[in-house]
Amino acid sequence: MDLLHKFLNIVLLPITLIVLLFFMPPFLILKFLWSLKRYVYSENVSGKVILITGASSGIGEHVAYEYAKRGARLALVARREDRLQAVADKARKLGSPEVIVVRADVSKIEECERFVNETVNHFGRLDHLVNNAGVALQLRLFEDFTHFSDIASVMDINFWGSVHSTHYAVPHLRKSKGKIVVIASAAQWATTPGLSFYNASKAAQVSFFETLRTEFGQDIGITIVTLGAIESEMTQEFLPEAQLNWMPVETTKGCAKAILDSTCSGDMYLTEPSWVKATFWIKILCPEVFEWCLRSIILNNMPQTSKKDS
């Protein structure tokens, strides 16, 4: 067995690189043509039933408006009901024929079951689930945490919230051959110091939904959205705290439109804004440089109270 591993260690990587070199150009051309076809025949969501978690502000709110403009019927979920009602009113004005709001906390499994059931009981079907609800913690280095009880909410909302919502939605999405949209983050690879638990929750979310996509095949489409910095309550809170006001932030409206275009085209992944993909390749190809940049740019701009010797 050891001999086999030694053999594979020597030959497999060079063979893979050579095969990729020949295979990639025709593959990329085919992929481009296929994406054009999917764009031209992109899904019409008019009259379809869309459940959006975290629809009371930011990205979820604007994704709701974008679906509304395209005539979809909406179920909006979050904890602040007054904000949800305001979003629902605007969504109706923008063209949604029917909107319901459900006050719920995605970190509680029984509430996930309730909002999926309320949606399906009301509309009789479910076509898209948008797993958007999420929170970030205050920027803090790992060594500055004294206890971990307040961290649990990040995993409970960002990871478990999307797992539980998906669990109850899947039987209905199978019937409609529907879609799941996962609002993840470039934080899963751009491992920003001070956000260790947020980054980990988003990495767990991506890995989970990539696995589900393999399990579901063509039955349920999954679009995984990895976002850079987007205008929202979250960025208003975190970018000034990290003194990263220079960071280019995309508008929530532009981001929501890109999410809908990509979902309706059946894309596997969307990175928005797309230049953020460059950071992925830098990390894969030169991890040393990538980490040095993160330490120099972000660690050095963090509030003094939470900075260890860098």
Ligand SMILES: NC(=O)c1ccc[n+]([C@@H]2O[C@H](COP(=O)([O-])OP(=O)(O)OC[C@H]3O[C@@H](n4cnc5c(N)ncnc54)[C@H](OP(=O)(O)O)[C@@H]3O)[C@@H](O)[C@H]2O)c1
């Ligand atoms: N903004 C960015 O730069 C950025 C970048 C990468 C990824 N993201 C991801 O985008 C998603 C949306 O964030 P955002 O930027 O739009 O921030 P936001 O404006 O703070 O929106 C977060 C939404 O999640 C909801 N939410 C939070 N906890 C919840 C819970 N326990 N149950 C139900 N709903 C809950 C909030 O509503 P209530 O408070 O009313 O419950 C709110 O509607 C998040 O998953 C975030 O991780 C954002």
